[in-house]
Amino acid sequence: MSTTDGTAPATGAGTTAASGEAGEAGAGSGRDAIVRAARRAFTLQPYAEVTLRGIAAAAGVSPSLIVKRFGTKEALFNTVADFGAAADALFAAPLPQLGRHLVLTMVALRDRFGGDPLLRVVFSLGIEDERTLLRARFREQVTDRLARSLPGPDAALRAELIAGQLLGLGATLSLHRPDGAGAQASAEHLADLYAPGLQRLVDGA
Template sequence: MNATEDPAPAADADADAYADAGSGSPVGPEAGTGRDAIVRAARRAFTLRPYAEVTLRGIAAAAGVSPSLIVKRFGSKERLFNTVADFGPAADALFAAAPDALGRHLVLTMVRLRDELRGDPLLRVVFSLGNEDERTLLRERFRAQVTGRLADSLTGPDRELRAELIAGQLLGLGATLSLHRPDGAGTRTPPERLAELYAPGLQRLVDGED
């Protein structure tokens, strides 16, 4: 693919709303000129449009950088997509707590990552509008890096089911905060209060209590 291709036409309004909910990024140029700005712009682009319609020029314009800088840092659109499709770093942060404190940690870390990444670290697996191959890749990565990893760390019965339910609750939290921004009650609530209300249900699934 030529790095100087013209940007794809705008997607419809519904797709744009999904992309904003999934990425948390504002419409318009992304702030910053470094790797994080490129990844944020790419995350939104790959969520908003099918892979074939995404161009490095369009991502560069959104990130406020040159297409050549993206090529220098990532090499190709495929490698940039693989970076965006990697849930491993988010999982490292989300699961970095002892089992008896994991529920609270999950809520607080989800809120922190959303602030640091300027977008939700998991929702792109739900909102991606790519073709079947891309959606399949995202789902497989999510299962291996998030739900599968979590299931392996749990003890007791129904580990896989509990891991999927925990992941679903995290996705639900992210979707709720995204859909009600910028002035919803969740955005006005301190993270500790969110954890107080939301973490007990997560912790019960972690513990495997009846």
């Protein structure tokens, strides 16, 4: 597969960008803006229709900055298709507190990136190869990783149900924004209501 702009992406591991941005954006903010714009673009458009120029315009940076930090459109897609960083944040809590942590972290990630960190696995408009890659990465980096950490029986099933509830939370908040009840609620209140069900699945009780 070609690595030029406008062709289908490879299914190998993506290039990891540097954590800071210089020049057109403050430290850290440039990369976040590019990743946010790329996530929207690759979710809402087929891969072949996405351009680095369009992503750059949406992110408020120059195309040359994207090339400098990510290289090619293929490498940028592979960064967007990587759920590892979101999983690191979501699962960074002891199991007895994981349910609440999942809700609070999901809301925090949505605020940071201006969108849900997981929903692109459901709504991507890419061709079958792209959707297959996203789903395989999601299973490997989110669902299977969580299942390995859960005690008790039915760990794989419980991990899938937890992932589904997180996707449901993200979809609900997205569906009713900007003035829905969920959008107006604090993260703590959302966790009060939503976390107990997640925690029961974590505990296997």
